[in-house]
Amino acid sequence: MTNELVAEIAAEGTPVHTGGAYGIDATALRATLRVGGRAVVWAAAASISPPPSGHASLFDQASAARGCAVVSEMPLGTAPTRWRFVSRSLLLAAATRATVIAEVGIRSGALAVCTHAHELGRGLGIIPGPITSSTSMGCHALLRQIGTQVITCSADVRELVDPHAMLALDSAA
Numbered sequence: 001m002t003n004e005l006v007a008e009i010a011a012e013g014t015p016v017h018t019g020g021a022y023g024i025d026a027t028a029l030r031a032t033l034r035v036g037g038r039a040v041v042w043a044a045a046a047s048i049s050p051p052p053s054g055h056a057s058l059f060d061q062a063s064a065a066r067g068c069a070v071v072s073e074m075p076l077g078t079a080p081t082r083w084r085f086v087s088r089s090l091l092l093a094a095a096t097r098a099t100v101i102a103e104v105g106i107r108s109g110a111l112a113v114c115t116h117a118h119e120l121g122r123g124l125g126i127i128p129g130p131i132t133s134s135t136s137m138g139c140h141a142l143l144r145q146i147g148t149q150v151i152t153c154s155a156d157v158r159e160l161v162d163p164h165a166m167l168a169l170d171s172a173a
Helices: 002-011 024-034 053-064 082-094 110-119 134-146 154-160
Strands: 016-018 039-042 068-071 098-102 123-127 167-170
Touching (some): 098 110, 110 134
Parallel strands (some): 016 167, 039 068, 098 123, 098 167
């Protein structure tokens, strides 16, 4: 679902912002790069190869692609810390008009992005998973607690933002 939705949104010109984590974040970035879309990866550290280290080549591709960037608020050589991930969550939410999350567990860092987006009055969408899946418990909790919009296709995302707005897609950041 993430691959299909992000590819369609990115191909239309909507910039995709992500935390660059494994899973949904990487899927969103790869889909964006595949269609020649614009992307911003928000890194929690400013090293030559920001975490996660397994994404070094993916981040290199994003840095080299036209209309894409890997950015951090920290100076080069800064190591990741828990607080830098928290700060990055706020920046990710603030830099976009809407946040969409998919398959988020109850202890996921992506919930911080959602909380910030909600507090900032940004659009918030959820791609929920099976009710029996622990990887969807965070999504389901947000649906109950703040009544976010369920995302089933790219048209649902367009309801959150206009075609030229920015989309933050995050998971276990």
